Amino acid sequence: MSYFDKINEEAKDKWEQKGEDVGTNRGNRVWTGVFIIIVGMMAMLKSFDLPLPAWIFSWQMLLIGVGVFIGLRHSFQRGGWFILIIIGAAFLANEYFLETSIRKHLWPAVLILMGLVFILRPKKSTCAMRWRRKEYKALARQSAGTSWYDASTQRVDEENFIDSTSVFGSTKKIVLSKNFQGGDVVTVFGGSEINLSQADIQEKATLEVTAIFGGATLIIPSNWMLKSEAVSIFGGIQDKRALPSININSGKTLILRGTVLFGGIDIKSY
Template sequence: MSRLNRQQNNGNGSGLWAGVIVLCIGLFIFLRKAGMDLPDWIFSWPMILVLVGFVMGAKSKFQGITWFIVTFVGCIFLVGEIVPMDWNIRRFLFPSIIMVVGVYMIGRATSRKQRYDEVMSDSSLNRDDFLQSTTIFSGTNKIILSKNFQGGNITTIFGGTELNFTQADIQGEAVLDITTLFGGVEIIVPSSWDVKLDVNTIFGGIEDKRNVPPVMPTNKVLVLRGSCTFGGVDLKSY
């Protein structure tokens, strides 16, 4: 399937779920205007967050943890709307949520490091074809020169990471795993590469700034996977 068709399909899917959310909100408002006694928490922002988390889960077939975190955050604050809570308890909710995200990231990073160490233990592989980068409270700028890039993982926490692949090459498909928390990642790829985005965002965003070339089959595919929480990922091409 061409890049253009994939973008159209992704856009249609996103539009469908957005329409479902708007329809539900409109239905609740209609029922309330019709005189039904609906509780105020139905129209609260935590309820919207729960709906968004459920939609994210449905789109990903409830795989991964991003949808769960969004739903969990919404449920925590929704309980506060339904059952009055003392402020001394509610003030600990946000740091507790941050700690849950942190535990998830630690577990994810540990699992990725184990896989990376297994790959590196294979003497037949070239270490330069794999990328391992961790940036915390700092900045990282790397130019990848591998002519057979095979993937890797990057972690950015309270910092920035810039990866330049314009002098690199891919033979087939390579997977780059991204974890971003309160940080930014900029990835520059050759315009001839096809890039598949599979990054879950929580209060973050992904911006595709590539100069899209004419639609044509290509065997050079970079897959971006992972999560972006309170941060941003920019994708560019030259």
């Protein structure tokens, strides 16, 4: 393979990766927009005083809707969406549908179901699995004749990713990886603190944060650049780092994606 062929192939790889990132970001915005439209339509129906069941406009249905929204955002590969749907459905059934004699069996059944979810959920991080799929594509491209491409450089380790879900609770995690590549953080009616102050990245890492009726705090090294692509709806994303820290250009960029709905994300540095 000639030098120019290698350059063209490398450029093609970069464009493919960029296309995947853009497609993911656009998909997240689409689902966020759909969720807002549905909430608006429900509010409009309620304002018309139509003879609709009261449970449709209940807080339990809001929990179920948020669970479905998170599931769609993550292709139903995370546990947080399922827990929200189960809790919302349990409260909904308990208040509107179940007879008194059956209600006493509801919560034990819910606890058993949630326990099974934690036992049977995949152990490996979905983030690492996505990176492995990219690595397999690289290996396939290499076997097709592009031997100049060294797929081994795209090493994937579980410790290089973070996968955190907080539902009606709080989570604190410290990342020590020197090759941090990104992850997923979901916070619903709770809080998360992700400490990356002792971590390091190689050029770029992508962290997706979903904060719904909750908050997330990200503690990052002072020499990292932050590029926020997250969508904030009735919430906020605040970069509370000192100005000198923000202006440092180390070539290390943390891309922040996700959705903030009635919640907040704070970025800090020590």
